[in-house]
Amino acid sequence: MIVPMKKLKLVALKEDKERLLVSLQRYGEVMFTKCNEDINTDIDASKEEALLQRAEKSLLLIRKFKEKQKGLRNQIEVDYDEFKTNNPMQEDLLKTIEKTDEEINTLKQENITLQEKLAFFLPWASLEIMLSDLSTPHAAIIHTGMLEIRNSEAFMDLIVKYGGEFQIISILGYSQAIVYACYEDDDTEIKEQTKNLGFTEVILPSEKKYVSEIILKLQNSITNNHQQIETLELSLAEYANETDKIKLFADQAATTIMRKKALIQETIDTVYLEGWVRSDRLQRLQKSITEVTDIYDFELVDPEQSEMPPTVLKNNKFVDAFESVTDMFSKPNPYEVDPNPVMSVWYWIIFGMMMGDAGYGVLMLVVVGLMLKKMKPKGNMRRLFLVIFYGSFSTIIWGILFGSYFGFTFFPILLEPINEPLKMLLVSLILGGCHLICGLMVKAYHNFRDRHYLPILSDSVSWILLLIGVGLLFLPSTAEIGKWMAISGAAIIVLFAGWKQKNPIARIGIGLYSLYGATSYLGDILSYSRILALAMSSAVLGMVMNMLAAMLATNIIGYFFAAIVFVIGHVFNLAMGLLSAYVHTSRLQYIEFFGKFYEGGGIPFQPLTLQLKHIDMVNDNINQ
């Protein structure tokens, strides 16, 4: 059912503002609304936002160092007292992590520069003189540079012609490192000509060292840096053990941001706020205020017609799981009947019928049951798992009715979809008719609740009569009753569907047009044939897998492969079947069923509350 909402209008002293907000947030009962147009919505929370960002970044940084836990993630739970206290240690922790990361980055950058330098010197590794000697003036001038190998003969001739000397130091791909010496007088001339041969001069720094020494030093510092990076990363990995603390820190920052940005109006001495609260939890609300202050005044009013309060649903465990299906379509708006209690039962029935195999049902029950227990999913994920979990019972029941067990058939009680598709089609369509009638009845209930009595007759009773009447026409014994039911239903539609019109001709006109809507009912009912299609496709695929396995199972090795085919085949079929059953059952609810009565368009209830993104639970005695 939909919980009625009230609007809270609260005035308190300004000096209590912070404590009041903290308490409201702790209880999480108020969804703040904009109480005034000129309220300040542009509140500066940049300090907390920066902290939150840093915390998230640190989490990302240390995540890759976190040891892969065996099995499943453990829950993070903290007490409220721990949650509300800001631990200065945490910011220090952030700083250390950031500093370590920065150092790692600097070292990595440094290594890139060193590698470049190393690449520059490597070709000259076997140069046998000190670098400073290259430029020391002798009678000769020494040049170093790179030359393409294909020009080396011409180059040799040239140097020899001028009486110079040269040495090839190393070969690097298509070029070689060359050092040559020539007489000072010939230098400009040779320079000119070597340039034409593609000789590019490389100027080595003039140091009192051998190149090999420099290379050794560079290599040493690179290895050194690598070691340092490793040590630093190890220490980062160490911080990974503190992940929970940083997670707590991030959630605390997010919570503070939320509180700071609460829509609250201030005057000189007081604060004023408006917001939606659940009418069934007013005591908790009162407690959250009286716990921090005695000086306050509040008023609770019902929502005005023009206002759209958020939608809060309160249902039992079973129905609650199926709310996720409705929410995917649209949340119910607060003024209509909650469709979930009725929808959940139909979803359960149709889902099981589409799966239709007792073996698959048991498998779903066991696997999803274990996943729910071990993984402890949260929110909508948990609800989706629960939908499949509950659906597995329905699957088992239908599987027994169809006599289907992992694609094998034993004693079908109701019918066997593969061999009796017509009968199965009939069952599907009749079920569809009942589903639609149920939708019309929900609409009737809605109109009854709102005291609109005529539409109950014209929109619901008439169509129900028509649907049942047409259905009964097919049975010889009830054809006579069916005929009159159908006729009276059609007559009611023609006479009353246009009840809003005063003009009798216009009224009949609208009535006739409404009767034309019968074609859409035909389409709606035929749409339920997909139940047959899906039940049959999963049954046939299962049967084929068994056949394949049976073909292989001729000797011992064959049995082994048969087992593999059997397992993989059925797991594949189950997965495809689940996907199809999930989307097609949803579709039958959204288009055919909801189309009869549902409006939707509700907004979710998002109260000011603790922002738990990383932490799984905050233990607080107020919740007991």
Next chain:
Amino acid sequence: MSDNYGLFYAILGAALVASLGGFGSALGVQMAGKAAAGVSSEKPELFGKLLILQALPGTQGIYGFLIAVLVLINCGVLSGAPDVAMSMDTGLSYFAACIPGIIVLPISAYFQAKMAVSSINMVAKQPDASGKGITMTVLVETYAVLALLASILMVTGI
């Protein structure tokens, strides 16, 4: 081997419907998959929702296979005793029964894939709208279901 080609036409129908259904679905899942891969490179957290949308055009292949198996069962091929003496009339009837599947399945898979791509793009911008996207995409499949139904009714009625 008898002189008429009854069994051949029945099997030809089954072969075509399984092939074309599979062809359409492979094409469709590929189209939707490309879009989904693009989106999940930016938003990996949407993977679950995208996977559902990607898989939607995959059902036509299964439907085609289903029709083919039903034809093969009825012709006795699967039970190891193929009805070699099948008359030309019966064989052609089986072929005709496969036609709704042969025509509608690949086409609906292709168009459903186009719809899936649009929905994937919608989910990329508005992750909460995935339910609406799935519903709109599933609407296209209605006609594949009806074609499947027509084929099933014909095959089992022969």
